[in-house]
Amino acid sequence: MIRNKEGSVQETIQRLHAQGGRMTVQRRKILDVLAAMQGHPTAEELYEAVRQQMPGLHLSTVYRTLRWLEQEGKVSARRFEEDARQERFDVSHPKEHHHFQCTQCKKVIEFDSPFIDPVKNHFANQFSAQVASISLMLYGICSDCSQNHII
Amino acid sequence: MIRNKEGSVQETIQRLHAQGGRMTVQRRKILDVLAAMQGHPTAEELYEAVRQQMPGLHLSTVYRTLRWLEQEGKVSARRFEEDARQERFDVSHPKEHHHFQCTQCKKVIEFDSPFIDPVKNHFANQFSAQVASISLMLYGICSDCSQNHII
DNA sequence: CTTCTTGCAAAATATTTGCAGGATT
């Protein structure tokens, strides 16, 4: 059930029109660059990338577009380190996933795990709560860094 | 092996002296108020609390004290919501623990779980990584809120 | 008396907002 990125952009535009919104050149470019971008850019990184093709673009437009996409559930804001000043924007498929960050090279790996549900269920039972979502970060040393470490 | 809060404060003071640091009235009061405080205060909340007994205190002193305690491993900075502007400072026992936040009343519950290790191990094996720590947030509706909801 | 710490003010950083002109439907 994989939906390609262009399909997702089309869907987003349709929802936009349905709500009386307008597809501007700025939004269109931001959407395209974002869809082609790998990783978890900050607003500023995205801004720089789009500005290559659209020099007049303003950072506040990027922020407004990102907040709109956030509402639409198309991106989610994250901070990979507790003390990170800037938010990073995750464009991944909407499927639940988690992150590992290497504390050495700062690389982020996305992953899923069959062992998450027991954690949720255990908590829910113990506290009679309803668990709706989870945010999980692992920190450590990635395989690349532990190999290079030998040098 | 529970160490009471006063004991922990004493230990902190000793480490401070060992490093050529000085125990000022400000640090002493901040430490005491923090040890007696429940929950996860922001720097500003702590500042307001200490200022009741020490009106001349400056917010920057609170920040500096908190960063010092953070280095000492006595508090850790957290953000319970991704878009939270302010950091919150967790004064809990150093033992690993996780957080649940009720999306309705914003209450935070600390918990531990025997089901965390499998998540870490599974990731570590799959990616040949070394997992050193974890930060886990659950979001949902707490039992109080789901009861009140019936009204 | 030496060095560390404070209070203050100002800087730094990240994000948001009001508004007038311009673009989209």
Next chain:
DNA sequence: AATCCTGCAAATATTTTGCAAGAAG
């Protein structure tokens, strides 16, 4: 033509920093 969106500038919010005066060892 109506209204939504942009760029700009300024506001906001949080945290950090330089410095002179004061406090701790």
